[in-house]
Amino acid sequence: MDTDDSEHSRDRPESSADDVTRDGQSSGVSPSASDADQTPVDTEGQTTESETEFEAQSESQSIEEMLLEFDEQEGLIRERTLLDPNYVVEEDRIVGRDEQLQEVTKMLRVALGDNRPPNLFLYGPSGTGKSLITKAVCKNISQICEPRDIRFGTIEVNCQDLDTLGVAVYELVSRAADEAGVEVQVPKHGVATKEKWDELFRIVDENFDSLVFVLDELDMLVGRRDKQDPAFSRLLYQLSRAGADGELETFISVVAISNDTKMMESVGSRALSSFTPEDVHFGDYDANQLQAILRRRQDAFYDDVLDDDVIPLAAAFAAQTHGDARKAIDLMRVAGELAEREGDERVNEAHVREAQDKVEKNRVLEVVRGISTQKKLCLYATAAVAAESNSGAARSTTGYKVYQFLTDSIDADQYHQETYVNKMKELTTYSLVDFERRSHGPSSGMFLEFQFGESPATILETLREDSRIEMVSQDEVASVVKAQLRNEG
Ligand SMILES: Nc1ncnc2c1ncn2[C@@H]1O[C@H](COP(=O)(O)OP(=O)(O)OP(=O)(O)O)[C@@H](O)[C@H]1O
Numbered sequence: 001m002d003t004d005d006s007e008h009s010r011d012r013p014e015s016s017a018d019d020v021t022r023d024g025q026s027s028g029v030s031p032s033a034s035d036a037d038q039t040p041v042d043t044e045g046q047t048t049e050s051e052t053e054f055e056a057q058s059e060s061q062s063i064e065e066m067l068l069e070f071d072e073q074e075g076l077i078r079e080r081t082l083l084d085p086n087y088v089v090e091e092d093r094i095v096g097r098d099e100q101l102q103e104v105t106k107m108l109r110v111a112l113g114d115n116r117p118p119n120l121f122l123y124g125p126s127g128t129g130k131s132l133i134t135k136a137v138c139k140n141i142s143q144i145c146e147p148r149d150i151r152f153g154t155i156e157v158n159c160q161d162l163d164t165l166g167v168a169v170y171e172l173v174s175r176a177a178d179e180a181g182v183e184v185q186v187p188k189h190g191v192a193t194k195e196k197w198d199e200l201f202r203i204v205d206e207n208f209d210s211l212v213f214v215l216d217e218l219d220m221l222v223g224r225r226d227k228q229d230p231a232f233s234r235l236l237y238q239l240s241r242a243g244a245d246g247e248l249e250t251f252i253s254v255v256a257i258s259n260d261t262k263m264m265e266s267v268g269s270r271a272l273s274s275f276t277p278e279d280v281h282f283g284d285y286d287a288n289q290l291q292a293i294l295r296r297r298q299d300a301f302y303d304d305v306l307d308d309d310v311i312p313l314a315a316a317f318a319a320q321t322h323g324d325a326r327k328a329i330d331l332m333r334v335a336g337e338l339a340e341r342e343g344d345e346r347v348n349e350a351h352v353r354e355a356q357d358k359v360e361k362n363r364v365l366e367v368v369r370g371i372s373t374q375k376k377l378c379l380y381a382t383a384a385v386a387a388e389s390n391s392g393a394a395r396s397t398t399g400y401k402v403y404q405f406l407t408d409s410i411d412a413d414q415y416h417q418e419t420y421v422n423k424m425k426e427l428t429t430y431s432l433v434d435f436e437r438r439s440h441g442p443s444s445g446m447f448l449e450f451q452f453g454e455s456p457a458t459i460l461e462t463l464r465e466d467s468r469i470e471m472v473s474q475d476e477v478a479s480v481v482k483a484q485l486r487n488e489g
Pocket residue numbers: 084085086087088089093094095096097124125126127128129130131132133216258259282293325326329
């Protein structure tokens with residue numbers, strides 16, 4: 001990641017006009033109408049122009065001289081934290097989530113009195129404000145609780161990188177200890193999960209009157225044991241039971257957050273009986289809402305450095321997937337950083353287009369680097385079909401034929417079609433691909449149609465970094481795909 005959190009302390013000379021439109025309306029800028037200038041981006045391993053310049057200069061300048069020279073260059077970004085996706089912005093910068101803000105506030109405010117707030121299930125696509133709203137409400141509750149001498153705490157964990165229940169419980173222990181300012185008294189490894197639970201409840205009971213557990217991306221905590229009883233279900237059971245049993249003095253509430261609307265279907269009946277959450281849905285943002293979100297953060301930049309097109313275009317690009325505010329903010333930040341690096345006076349449309357290319361590649365890279373070779377083959381085959389088809393989508397039946405061709409070509413194990421479909425379905429959790437069930441008519445069978453959140457060409461290019469996939473000729477794959485598409489009729 002190329003985040004740079006350093007802050008500019010210098011003041012940029014004030015300019016007379018702020019030329020960014022403020023009407024919140026779409027300016028009609030369409031990312032697809034682009035004949036985008038495909039300037040090479042500095043993905044890892046590639047040398048950018050500024051790096052080359054840097055090398056040339058290094059022969060004649062000392063590091064100190066260069067640093068001082070860079071320091072004298074005017075930056076365009078004044079307040080980088082406003083463009084950091086993990087920074088919890090002030091309430092007046094939150095746009096378009098009034099309903100959810102009200103619902104979550106209404107339910108969690110119970111913590112201010114002498115009662116247990118309900119459990120919540122917040123669901124919707126990534127970047128739609130689930131974490132932001134939860135954090136903002138908890139921050140406010142905490143501020144009100146302090147003068148009232150209510151020991152209120154929030155324990156947040158992102159479950160994405162936690163493999164097992166034991167690891168997750170230890171993470172909760174360590175966050176709870178941090179929040180309470182006490183020492184953890186159980187080792188991380190070599191003890192039963194039960195001991196970690198005991199330690200968690202000891203810390204909770206001794207240090208908090210009211211506590212909200214925020215479990216982000218909870219559906220990712222599957223664990224290794226029993227797929228029928230995933231680790232997140234066991235975690236929910238224990239936490240919500242502790243909350244409901246009355247064994248602890250502390251009021252416990254659990255906020256489960258997921259992109260997967262169907263997550264609750266995988267929660268076992270035992271956990272469901274004690275978890276029973278209130279649901280809050282977070283829908284996609286449209287381009288206008290994304291524009292409004294970006295406008296409330298445009299003061300991240302110095303006055304008069306954003307061209308009129310920048311915000312509408314970044315919003316339009318982000319709205320193309322599913323209206324992800326994180327992506328819109330990322331685009332504006334990366335565009336600003338590119339402009340700064342290129343020594344430009346203003347951020348313009350070309351910087352946003354370049355940023356879109358870079359952000360998309362980074363996201364795809366992040367996902368595909370972590371998946372197994374078999375999943376890569378499934379994804380490659382499906383993206384290859386989508387890249388050639390007129391609709392930009394790929395049928396599972398056609399994708400599977402191409403997958404068979406790929407596995408034969410590199411002599412890899414070959415899944416049955418059902419497993420191929422399941423692997424593709426698993427990839428939907430990353431918002432890279434989505435699917436719909438379709439059929440040609442009453443007499444023909446069902447198939448899934450996969451649609452891609454990112455451009456199939458970018459996915460293919462990224463997957464070709466895998467040496468096994470690179471072995472297969474792109475032309476051969478394309479001709480197999482074309483033949484299969486003709487067979488679809
Ligand atoms: N309504 C909004 N107003 C202002 N900023 C927003 C809004 N919604 C989201 N953001 C910003 O977008 C970024 C992503 O939001 P957030 O982390 O809340 O998404 P999420 O729905 O929890 O996504 P994920 O499931 O990927 O964690 C954050 O930087 C957040 O500040």
